[in-house]
Amino acid sequence: MATTTSTSTSTSSGTTAQAGPSGSLHLDNLVKQYPGGASTEPAVAGIDLDIRPGEFLTLLGPSGCGKTTTLRMIAGFETPSHGSLTLDGEDMVALTPDKRPMAMVFQSYALFPHMSVFDNVAYGLRLQKLPKKRVQEEVDFALASMSLTKLADRAPNQLSGGQQQRVALARAMVMKPKVLLFDEPLSNLDAKLRVQMRTEIRALQHKLGITSVYVTHDQDEAMSLSDRIVVMRQGRIEQVATPEIVYRKPASVFVADFIGRANFLDTSIGHLTLHADGARATVRALGTNYTVPAHDGIDASSQVCLMVRPESVVLAPAPDAREVSGDEGRVLKSVFYGAWVEYEIETVDGNVTAVIYDPAPGDILDHGTFVRVSFEQDRAWLLPAED
Amino acid sequence: MIGGDFTVLSSRAYIAITGEYDVASGAAYSLVLLLPGLLVFLVQRYWAERRSVVSVTGKPSGNITLLRSPLARIPLLTVVLAITALIVAIYVTVFVGAFTAILGVNNTFTLANYRYVLSGIGSDAMFTTTILALIATPVAGVLGMILAWLVVRKVRRGRGALDFLGMLGLAVPGTVLGIGYALAFNKPFIIGNIQLLPALAGGGAIFGGALAIVMVYVIRSMPSGQRSGIAALQQIDPAIDEASTSLGASGLRTFRSITLPLIRPALLSGLTYAFARAMTTLSPIIFITTPQTKIMTSQILSEVDSGRFGNAFAYCTILIAIVLGVIGLMNLLIRDRRTPARVN
Numbered sequence: 001m002a003t004t005t006s007t008s009t010s011t012s013s014g015t016t017a018q019a020g021p022s023g024s025l026h027l028d029n030l031v032k033q034y035p036g037g038a039s040t041e042p043a044v045a046g047i048d049l050d051i052r053p054g055e056f057l058t059l060l061g062p063s064g065c066g067k068t069t070t071l072r073m074i075a076g077f078e079t080p081s082h083g084s085l086t087l088d089g090e091d092m093v094a095l096t097p098d099k100r101p102m103a104m105v106f107q108s109y110a111l112f113p114h115m116s117v118f119d120n121v122a123y124g125l126r127l128q129k130l131p132k133k134r135v136q137e138e139v140d141f142a143l144a145s146m147s148l149t150k151l152a153d154r155a156p157n158q159l160s161g162g163q164q165q166r167v168a169l170a171r172a173m174v175m176k177p178k179v180l181l182f183d184e185p186l187s188n189l190d191a192k193l194r195v196q197m198r199t200e201i202r203a204l205q206h207k208l209g210i211t212s213v214y215v216t217h218d219q220d221e222a223m224s225l226s227d228r229i230v231v232m233r234q235g236r237i238e239q240v241a242t243p244e245i246v247y248r249k250p251a252s253v254f255v256a257d258f259i260g261r262a263n264f265l266d267t268s269i270g271h272l273t274l275h276a277d278g279a280r281a282t283v284r285a286l287g288t289n290y291t292v293p294a295h296d297g298i299d300a301s302s303q304v305c306l307m308v309r310p311e312s313v314v315l316a317p318a319p320d321a322r323e324v325s326g327d328e329g330r331v332l333k334s335v336f337y338g339a340w341v342e343y344e345i346e347t348v349d350g351n352v353t354a355v356i357y358d359p360a361p362g363d364i365l366d367h368g369t370f371v372r373v374s375f376e377q378d379r380a381w382l383l384p385a386e387d
Numbered sequence: 388m389i390g391g392d393f394t395v396l397s398s399r400a401y402i403a404i405t406g407e408y409d410v411a412s413g414a415a416y417s418l419v420l421l422l423p424g425l426l427v428f429l430v431q432r433y434w435a436e437r438r439s440v441v442s443v444t445g446k447p448s449g450n451i452t453l454l455r456s457p458l459a460r461i462p463l464l465t466v467v468l469a470i471t472a473l474i475v476a477i478y479v480t481v482f483v484g485a486f487t488a489i490l491g492v493n494n495t496f497t498l499a500n501y502r503y504v505l506s507g508i509g510s511d512a513m514f515t516t517t518i519l520a521l522i523a524t525p526v527a528g529v530l531g532m533i534l535a536w537l538v539v540r541k542v543r544r545g546r547g548a549l550d551f552l553g554m555l556g557l558a559v560p561g562t563v564l565g566i567g568y569a570l571a572f573n574k575p576f577i578i579g580n581i582q583l584l585p586a587l588a589g590g591g592a593i594f595g596g597a598l599a600i601v602m603v604y605v606i607r608s609m610p611s612g613q614r615s616g617i618a619a620l621q622q623i624d625p626a627i628d629e630a631s632t633s634l635g636a637s638g639l640r641t642f643r644s645i646t647l648p649l650i651r652p653a654l655l656s657g658l659t660y661a662f663a664r665a666m667t668t669l670s671p672i673i674f675i676t677t678p679q680t681k682i683m684t685s686q687i688l689s690e691v692d693s694g695r696f697g698n699a700f701a702y703c704t705i706l707i708a709i710v711l712g713v714i715g716l717m718n719l720l721i722r723d724r725r726t727p728a729r730v731n
Contacts, residue, residue: 075629075633077629077632096632096637097629097632097633098632098633098634098635098636098637098638099635102633103633103634104629104630104633106626106629106630107626108624108626110624110626110627110629110630111627111630112627112630112631112645113627113649114648114649123631123634123636123644124634124635124636127634127635127636127640128635168630171630171634172633172634175634175635181633
């Protein structure tokens with residue numbers, strides 16, 4: 001039934017397919033507990049998500065956080081122990097993977113080694129018993145849009161890794177599924193190709209408007225591809241938000257640490273005020289008072305810590321300084337990366353990492369130099385301390 | 388056959404049953420024989436399992452490094468050549484012996500051996516053996532593949548035990564297997580008053596005992612299919628099956644269009660070995676051949692027992708010819724069609 005729906009929505013080849021409003025995926029308290037007794041922690045411990053039609057959502061987290069298990073439950077390769085999964089209101093748990101209007105792109109490409117590129121891409125369409133001419137048109141179009149036309153007759157083992165993954169992508173896209181699933185599809189490619197494929201995936205997904213769920217442990221990938229990022233840890237969701245919010249206003253120390261780099265300064269709240277755009281707190285750090293944006297869950301008695309990204313640290317000359325005190329610190333390490341310099345600075349609040357972009361010639365501070373250390377207070381973030 | 392002055396357990400068991408008509412002590416010898424055999428098999432499995440490395444990447448890798456140092460090459464080459472020469476010598480002896488009156492004594496060329504073998508009993512045995520082996524081969528091959536599939540993909544708990552059960556046909560010494568079959572199936576299987584199975588083995592059994600022989604062939608040949616099946620399936624990334632399912636193929640469809648083509652070479656080699664094993668099996672069937680069902684290997688043994696080596700040699704060449712012929716035929720029939728063709 002599901003497959004018929006996806007067939008009927010697919011328009012003739014050559015034109016851009018519009019998935020329309022369909023493809024809204026709803027996960028409600030999804031749990032996966034592997035057999036082995038109730039004593040073991042569940043792999044996925046209750047996931048609630050509303051994925052909007054056409055949205056590109058990334059599940060991000062360290063290995064073992066349950067992101068792949070969640071994706072495999074959506075695809076149907078794992079059966080949830082509890083909870084529900086619906087696509088446009090239709091229950092998916094009851095359907096076997098082949099009946100779900102979804103297509104998956106695998107980490108290992110998983111091309112059929114005994115079939116040509118063309119046959120690989122045509123596989124799913126032929127299963128739908130489409131007329132030969134239709135199959136030919138659709139596959140030709142898919143191959144062309146992935147610049148694979150010339151490789152149609154090759155066998156998968158005659159292709160490079162990047163080409164193989166394009167075939168896998170074409171094979172999934174040609175089905176015009178309601179949901180595209182990606183299981184770390186770029187992790188087998190080298191860094192340069194990864195960046196290129198990232199852009200292509202994003203452009204293609206935008207064009208086709210297919211709801212996409214993407215699993216990765218690479219934060220750059222998550223940041224550059226996603227409409228929203230789901231940061232997971234030990235089978236639970238830590239935060240669901242746009243890349244910018246996840247980076248600027250992480251929900252926890254774990255998220256702040258996992259996405260990008262961060263300095264965490266121990267501090268306590270002097271004064272807490274509520275504003276229309278969120279809470280603000282006065283805190284003392286690096287010998288100075290700052291008023292910084294604060295996490296909603298904080299009250300005046302909370303144990304807090306202050307997140308300062310390395311690029312919001314500001315360094316100023318301190319010609320008279322002789323020791324580390326107040327806002328004066330000492331450069332412990334200085335590394336020149338071309339576009340930026342990275343410093344490690346000893347301060348009263350511990351060591352702080354600072355990144356200064358586009359340093360002027362002759363402006364690089366040497367090891368042992370004393371500096372005044374401050375930060376842009378609007379870019380800092382006060383959040384609950386980790387237990 | 389080549390025991391000489393040494394008394395070997397399996398030949399003791401054989402003599403106890405065929406010479407002394409003492410099935411009980413034959414079974415006792417078998418038990419003693421079974422223990423070390425199984426023990427060695429289990430130890431080997433334990434070692435092999437600990438050392439097995441998962442290398443399923445789905446990408447071509449690795450190349451062969453040639454040994455170039457003559458210091459290493461010359462002794463290795465000598466050993467290999469010596470072994471090869473020994474094997475060739477055996478076959479040449481058999482072949483020459485088949486056309487000789489009495490090898491080493493009366494070296495005149497003769498076709499009498501073939502005349503004897505091909506008329507009457509001999510051609511009977513040839514025909515029966517080939518037919519029974521041909522019946523057993525696909526059964527053993529398919530069973531082995533199914534078992535391999537279960538072990539690799541389907542069963543999670545107890546896969547080791549399942550694998551072991553399948554391999555028992557190989558691990559258990561042939562004599563033991565044969566005596567077991569002879570004892571277990573020579574009477575009808577009756578529970579209460581209901582006869583569940585007629586006698587399968589022995590002269591009075593249905594099909595002249597042929598069914599028991601086919602059963603032995605199957606059990607004895609299945610492990611080769613199982614081994615090559617397991618090796619082939621472990622090479623296939625499970626994501627390939629999942630990719631097929633994700634594109635809308637049912638489990639059966641995936642097996643047919645994806646799994647089966649990928650394990651076809653393994654299936655073929657499994658079948659080939661299964662057939663060769665069945666044709667050349669001697670010790671397990673020696674106790675269950677009957678006057679109605681003559682088997683070539685046991686005919687060869689009885690020719691040797693009566694000192695007619697020429698006839699035995701002739702039998703052997705025919706046996707070799709049949710095995711090679713059928714294997715060649717199978718290669719033609721299940722040809723590996725893997726050149727990807729674009730279907731328009």
